[in-house]
Amino acid sequence: MKYTEDHEWVRLDGDIATVGITTHAAQQLGDIVFVELPEVDAEFEKGDDAAVVESVKAASEIYAPVSGTITKINEDLEDAPEMVNADPQAAGWFFQIKLSDTSELDGMMDEAAYKAFIED
Amino acid sequence: MSDEKINKTALYDFHVAQGAKMVPFAGYAMPVQYPLGVMKEHLHCRENAGLFDVSHMGQAFLIAKDGTFETAAKALEKIVPCDVSSLEPGQQRYTQFLNEDGGILDDLMVSRLGVEGHRHWVYLVVNAGCKIDDFAHIEKHMPEGIQLKILEDMSLIALQGPKAADVMSKYLPEAATMPFMSSLDIELSGMWCHISRSGYTGEDGYEIAVKHADVVEMCELFMSHDEVEMIGLGARDSLRLEAGLCLYGHDIDTTTSPVEAGLTWSIQKHRREEGGFLGAERVQKELAERPVRRRVGIEPMGRAPAREGTIIQNMDGKDIGVITSGGFGPTHGGPVAMGYVKRKYAKSGTEVQLVIRGKAKPAKTVKLPFVPNNFYRGE
Structure with missing residues (x-):
């Protein structure tokens, strides 16, 4: 699993990446009440707004951590957005994206580096 | 704004010790949430009781030098649309300061003290973000012989929720039957305070003005009950929104009038008809023609x-x-x-x-x- 400075995690399987927000991000956001996911087949450049996560208090943008095409979204989050708080790094995943350039993962942090990053 | 001094309430260290996440709000470092989180704090307050620090709000007395309530009430009625004169000792009303154009400068609670010897004192509680301007506005419009006394030594806390009366009546049995929007000046466990049966959550409860020197002890007293949890600004906002209550600077401001805002209920009939307050022209026009x-x-x-x-x-x-x-x-x-x-x-x-x-x-x-x-x- 790789991590971004925007507190997303990315798990690569072949050329498909599963994306979600980190446990740290979920804790910081607080109680999540709504997740707006992208549409399947939507194309994103790295850094584009891809999803929105709303906590009780505020809305936060989720950026596409890599460039590519959405292949699958976690539809369970529509009725159970609280899953992002309960299990952010597994069942609370957001979407899967087919990478157009796998080298974009190279600059991302591993778990140890991310841990150091959030402790800064 | 970054060089502006951030004020702390007398409960700052108490909040930090409770694990609060502190954020700047209206010039104060205030708790936005505690470890429970906004959602659970909100639900706890609706089901049990919640304790809020609202000491950032402005508190003041309006006192007529002639020693009568009527003089102070009449003077205040020039700048608020509610009927102040008919307040009985220990009674409270909700009202607004309006500008000349009938826009809302702030909303506030106005009450008449009920304690013997001080029944001519008018007590005001105004919003934190507006208090400096409000007090200047009052000074500007008060005639000779009316003194505005800003309370610098009083904290303000709120105990809200269906269990608030159970907790409060353990110390003050008479608090259980206080009517809504009434107040008592009384000693609670050896601490003098001004208690009103009112709040900003839509729930039953109390707002308590108490000396800075006593406020931590009073909070510890309430928090010793399992029914009570600290509630931050996050849940305060969702509680008041569900209750349909206006937040100044958002739902009401200088562009909105009390009629547009659905606050006509807070303007007593004879004041609607007679006017005689700043902004009355717009209020009367909108009442006649509808907003x-x-x-x-x-x-x-x-x-x-x-x-x-x-x-x-x-x-x-x-x-x-x-x-x-x-x-x-x-x-x-x-x-x-x-x-x-x-x-x-x-x-x-x-x-x-x-x-x-x-x-x-x-x-x-x-x-x-x-x-x-x-x-x-x-x-």
Whole structure:
């Protein structure tokens, strides 16, 4: 699993990446009440707004951590957005994206580096 | 603004010790949430009791040098639309300061002290973000012989929720039967305080003014009960939104009038008719001709919250208003909002659309509050 400075995690399987927000991000956001996911087949450049996560208090943008095409979204989050708080790094995943350039993962942090990053 | 001094309430260290996340609000470092989190704090307050630090708010007395309540009340009535003169000792009312154009400068609580020897004192509680301007406004409009005494040594806390009366009556049995919007000046466990039966959550409860030197002890006293949890600004906002209560600077401001805001109930009949307060012209005109827009509750049909600033459209896609407060209502169990719409769309049940991130989402206008008020109205 790789991590971004925007507190997303990315798990690569072949050329498909599963994306979600980190446990740290979920804790910081607080109680999540709504997740707006992208549409399947939507194309994103790295850094584009891809999803929105709303906590009780505020809305936060989720950026596409890599460039590519959405292949699958976690539809369970529509009725159970609280899953992002309960299990952010597994069942609370957001979407899967087919990478157009796998080298974009190279600059991302591993778990140890991310841990150091959030402790800064 | 970064070089502006951040004030701390007398409870600052107490909040930090409770694990609060502190944020700047109206010039003060205030607790936005505690370890429980906004959602659980909100639900706890609706089901049990919550304790709030609202010491950032402004408190003052208005005292007539002739020693009569009537002189101070009449002077204040020049700048607020409510009937102050008819307040009985220990009675409180909600009102607003209006500007000359009938816009709202702030909303406030006004009461007459009930304690013997001080029944001519008028007690005001105003919003933190407006207090400096409010006090200047009062000074400007008070005639000779009226003294504005700003309380610098008093904290203000609120104990709110269906169990608030149980907790309070353990110390003050008489608090259990205090009427809604009445107050007592009394000693609680050896600490002098001014207690009113009122709040900003839609629940039964009390607001308590107590000396800075005593406020930590008083909070510890309330917190010694399992029913009581500290509640931060986050849940304070969702509680008042579900209760349909206005937040100054959002749902009401200098552009909105009390009539548009649906606050006509706070202007007693004879004051509506006689006027004689700053801004009366607009209030009377809007009462006669009806306002062009009205504050309404807005219920989004989906799960997406509609935040402040969201455009409200009719079903033809024409702009008809804007959301002034919106978020998620934990007790309501879905998104809740309020805003202003053109009058013809104000009838509850009207279908409207909300433009959220460029997409029109279905919603309808609803009667406020979203969650029924649970005020104490006597046995």
